[in-house]
Amino acid sequence: xxxxxxxxxxxxxxxxxxxxxxxxxxxxxxxxxxxxxxxxxxxxxxxxxxxxxxxxxxxxxxxxxxxxxxxxxxxxxxxxxxxxxxxxxxxxxxxxxxxxxxxxxxxxxxxxxxxxxxxxxxxxxxxxxxxxxxxxxxxxxxxxxxxxxxxxxxxxxxxxxxxxxxxxxxxxxxxxxxxxxxxxxxxxxxxxxxxxxxxxxxxxxxxxxxxxxxxxxxxxxxxxxxxxxxxxxxxxxxxxxxxxxxxxxxxxxxxxxxxxxxxxxxxxxxxxxxxxxxxxxxxxxxxxxxxxxxxxxxxxxxxxxxxxxxxxxxxx
Amino acid sequence: xxxxxxxxxxxxxxxxxxxxxxxxxxxxxxxxxxxxxxxxxxxxxxxxxxxxxxxxxxxxxxxxxxxxxxxxxxxxxxxxxxxxxxxxxxxxxxxxxxxxxxxxxxxxxxxxxxxxxxxxxxxxxxxxxxxxxxxxxxxxxxxxxxxxxxxxxxxxxxxxxxxxxxxxxxxxxxxxxxxxxxxxxxxxxxxxxxxxxxxxxxxxxxxxxxxxxxxxxxxxx
Ligand SMILES: [Zn+2]
Numbered sequence: 297x298x299x300x301x302x303x304x305x306x307x308x309x310x311x312x313x314x315x316x317x318x319x320x321x322x323x324x325x326x327x328x329x330x331x332x333x334x335x336x337x338x339x340x341x342x343x344x345x346x347x348x349x350x351x352x353x354x355x356x357x358x359x360x361x362x363x364x365x366x367x368x369x370x371x372x373x374x375x376x377x378x379x380x381x382x383x384x385x386x387x388x389x390x391x392x393x394x395x396x397x398x399x400x401x402x403x404x405x406x407x408x409x410x411x412x413x414x415x416x417x418x419x420x421x422x423x424x425x426x427x428x429x430x431x432x433x434x435x436x437x438x439x440x441x442x443x444x445x446x447x448x449x450x451x452x453x454x455x456x457x458x459x460x461x462x463x464x465x466x467x468x469x470x471x472x473x474x475x476x477x478x479x480x481x482x483x484x485x486x487x488x489x490x491x492x493x494x495x496x497x498x499x500x501x502x503x504x505x506x507x508x509x510x511x512x513x514x515x516x517x518x519x520x521x522x523x524x525x526x527x528x529x530x531x532x533x534x535x536x537x538x539x540x541x542x543x544x545x546x547x548x549x550x551x552x553x554x555x556x557x558x559x560x561x562x563x564x565x566x567x568x569x570x571x572x573x574x575x576x577x578x579x580x581x582x583x584x585x586x587x588x589x590x591x592x593x594x595x596x597x598x599x600x601x602x603x604x605x606x607x608x609x610x611x612x
Numbered sequence: 613x614x615x616x617x618x619x620x621x622x623x624x625x626x627x628x629x630x631x632x633x634x635x636x637x638x639x640x641x642x643x644x645x646x647x648x649x650x651x652x653x654x655x656x657x658x659x660x661x662x663x664x665x666x667x668x669x670x671x672x673x674x675x676x677x678x679x680x681x682x683x684x685x686x687x688x689x690x691x692x693x694x695x696x697x698x699x700x701x702x703x704x705x706x707x708x709x710x711x712x713x714x715x716x717x718x719x720x721x722x723x724x725x726x727x728x729x730x731x732x733x734x735x736x737x738x739x740x741x742x743x744x745x746x747x748x749x750x751x752x753x754x755x756x757x758x759x760x761x762x763x764x765x766x767x768x769x770x771x772x773x774x775x776x777x778x779x780x781x782x783x784x785x786x787x788x789x790x791x792x793x794x795x796x797x798x799x800x801x802x803x804x805x806x807x808x809x810x811x812x813x814x815x816x817x818x819x820x821x822x823x824x825x826x827x828x829x830x831x832x833x
Contacts, residue, residue, distance in 0.1 A: 319812050379755065380781065381809050424809070431755060432809040463809070466754055489828060491757040491809040517829030556812050559827055593812065 299610040301337055302405055302412035304398045305329065306346040309419050312392070313385030315375070319557060319593040320383075320433040325419050328589075331599035337606055342412060344405060349396035349441055356444035357437050357471055362428045366392070366435060382430040388420075392435040395420055399442030399544070402586045407450045413575070413609035414586045415547070415602075416442075421590040423465030423546045424492060432463065432492055439546045439588050440471045443478055446542050452584065453477045456540035458531065459484070460523070460570060461548020461590040462558030464495025468546065469509055476504040479538045483526050485551070485558045486513040510534055516559030520566045523551075527573060535577055542584040545574060549592030549601040557593050567601040571608020585609075615706045618744040619725050619734035625650045626660060626691060633687035636665050646722040646735065649695050654731040656724055660695040668694045701726050702736060708744050711736055749805065750785035756807050759814050760826035763789065763800035772821050773804065780817040783807040793826075801826045 310322040332341055354363055369377045370389040376382050398416030406414055422439055424432030439457060446452045457472070459465045459482040472478040487493045501509035512526045549567065551560035578585035587609070592598035626635050626647045635647060645662045668689065670682045700718050702711055702725045714723060715738055722737035750756055763769055770787060777784055786805040793801045806814050815825055 317813070319810060379808070489758045491811070492754045493752065493756045494754055515830050516827055556815060557809075558811075559829070 298340055298612050300340045300342045300412040301332075301606050301610050302402060302410060302414040303332065303341055303343045304346050304402045304405075304414070304416045304418075305343055306394045306398070306418075308387070308391055308394055309417075311385075311387040311390075312420055313387065314383035314433075318383050320420060320591075322419070323595055324592065324598060325417055325589075327595040327599040328417055328602050331603050332606070335603050337603060337610070340610060342410075344401060346394050346398040346401050346416070346418065348390065348393035349400055349436070353400060353441055353445055354393070354396060354436060356448065357427060357440045358425075359428045366430065377435070378430045381433060382435065384435070388435065392420060394418070395422065396436045396438045396441045399438055399586055399588045400445045402588075403442060403446050403450065403542075406584055406586065411583065413571075413606055415606060415609075416586065416588045418589055421461075421548065422588070423459060423461060423468050423548070423590050424463070425467045426470060427467075431467065433591075434467065437467045437471060439465070439544055439590075440468050442586065442588060443472070443544055446544070447477070452541040454539065454541045455479070455544060456481065456535060456538055456542075457544045457546060458535075458574070459546035459548070459590070460551065461546055462551035462555070462560050463491055463548065463591065464511065464513075465546055465590075466492050466494040469494070469499065469511075472505065473501055473509065474503040474505045476508065478505075479508045479510070479534070479540065481510040481512070481531055481534060482546075483512045483514065483523060483531070485518075485560050486515055489516050490558060508538075514560060517561060519553070519561035520563055520569075523560075523562060523566060524569065527570075532573075532577075536580070539580070541581050543574070543578055543581055543586075545585065545587040546590050547587040547602075547605065548590030549598050549605075552592070552594060552597040552601055554594040554597040555592065557591065564597060564600045564604050568604035568608040571605040572611075573608075575609050613707055613748075615702055615708060615711050615725055615736045615740075615744075616704055616734065618708070618740045619736040620740070621734045623648060623724075623732065623735040625654075625732055627651075628657060628692035628695070629690045631687060632665055632668055632689050632691055632694065635660060635691050636687075639665065646720075646737070648724040648732045648735060649691065650732055656699055656701055656726050656730050656732050658695045658697040658699055659724065660691050661721070664694045664696065701730075704728070704733060708741065708748070711741055715741065750807075753785075755809075756785065756805050757809065757811060758803055758805055758828070759811065759818070760801055760803045760828040761818055761823040762826050763802055764822065764824070765800075766822070769802060769823075773802065773818065773823070776817045776821045777804070777806070777814075780813060782814055782817060798826075803828070
């Protein structure tokens with residue numbers, strides 16, 4: 297029997313207004329919804345609604361002054377925060393809270409005993425957001441907030457975050473840089489070429505978190521072969537040695553060959569392979585796996601890749 | 613742009629009649645490998661390096677007793693006997709490019725920087741040069757990406773790029789025209805370090821003015 301697909305979504309994700317020309321726009325989640333509803337996953341789809349992350353849940357990751365600044369910027373009618381990349385509208389703060397709540401809701405569902413492949417279909421993405429500022433289309437660090445919730449609400453202290461978005465998740469890395477309980481692994485396009493310019497292989501954590509950051513940069517033009525080699529030879533042994541109690545996936549799909557936001561050339565099939573691998577890795581922590589949407593800007597390939605990933609994650 | 617922004621100011625200097633032993637201690641205490649040697653008026657006479665000092669001492673194969681005497685004698689020698697008088701220096705208005713050319717041409721690790729009266733005001737090392745270019749090129753800063761375009765051979769490519777980027781309010785910190793291409797043996801190309809994640813907007817702005825994006829892929833191993 298295949299697992300159900302626990303899809304955490306919210307209709308208000310459409311209301312984060314980034315203007316008419318922005319690659320991170322409402323059509324992204326809409327394209328994924330339509331694909332999942334009409335394709336091979338339609339019969340195993342369980343859609344649940346996200347709820348806004350609480351102040352305390354956000355404060356576990358972000359500075360209070362930044363949260364005020366973000367909320368104010370939206371309510372004052374500013375169109376961007378910290379950089380023109382980070383477009384905002386009047387509703388963006390509330391939508392960002394819902395996006396941060398997506399991972400939390402998925403975790404609570406799993407912990408309540410609902411079996412399934414859990415995926416938070418949220419926007420805006422989060423992995424570039426730092427504790428004190430927005431960056432790279434990201435306002436709140438959804439994955440980091442979810443990790444802190446998993447630790448504090450359910451006592452799963454040892455968490456592994458796997459990030460295969462085409463870009464390095466500087467925000468996640470910095471938030472957990474010194475943390476001895478959270479292992480951050482990222483496969484991304486090499487920082488010399490790719491935004492944000494961090495994630496060199498020699499960045500491997502600090503202080504008590506030394507060795508608990510693993511960066512695997514790939515050159516422009518790298519594809520499935522290079523990614524699979526990294527996953528099998530570097531990620532799998534690191535994961536087995538760390539023995540996490542829960543696995544969070546920063547699932548970005550902008551490494552797809554059709555996606556113009558990176559120079560990586562992944563196929564749709566690679567995301568299927570990632571789903572199968574992630575399912576296998578999750579078995580070592582009793583299926584406690586939650587995937588949270590990051591990037592992915594080519595609508596058709598984004599939708600197809602999410603579907604392939606979820607098929608791999610939920611198939612038996 | 614200027615070496616004075618990155619040099620070490622008011623450096624430790626030596627006098628020509630300082631002994632080798634004194635200079636050796638001075639270098640060890642301050643972790644310096646290059647000391648400008650100045651005259652009474654503070655004007656530059658030459659340089660003494662840790663290598664000059666080391667090679668003044670006898671080789672360690674000498675027998676111990678002989679070695680000790682020799683050591684003492686060398687230590688009391690004035691540095692004017694071992695320093696280099698070929699005075700290569702940078703004027704206060706020298707640029708980083710000037711420093712690079714001189715450091716490379718003379719194969720030395722550091723250069724004294726002098727004012728109009730040839731008084732030493734600083735010292736500029738290869739390390740300072742690396743730090744300066746790292747800052748100048750915006751390397752290691754969060755929030756940038758590298759974009760390459762093929763040099764189409766049409767006139768004024770850099771002007772067209774800058775205009776296109778500025779019209780779209782896309783900020784950048786570096787624009788380099790590379791005659792030998794961006795990957796091995798390629799055709800001429802231009803690379804731009806842009807301060808945005810929105811590469812789609814960058815590509816569109818450049819394609820609108822006729823450029824072809826260079827994917828900058830390394831040669832397959
Ligand atoms: Zn991304």
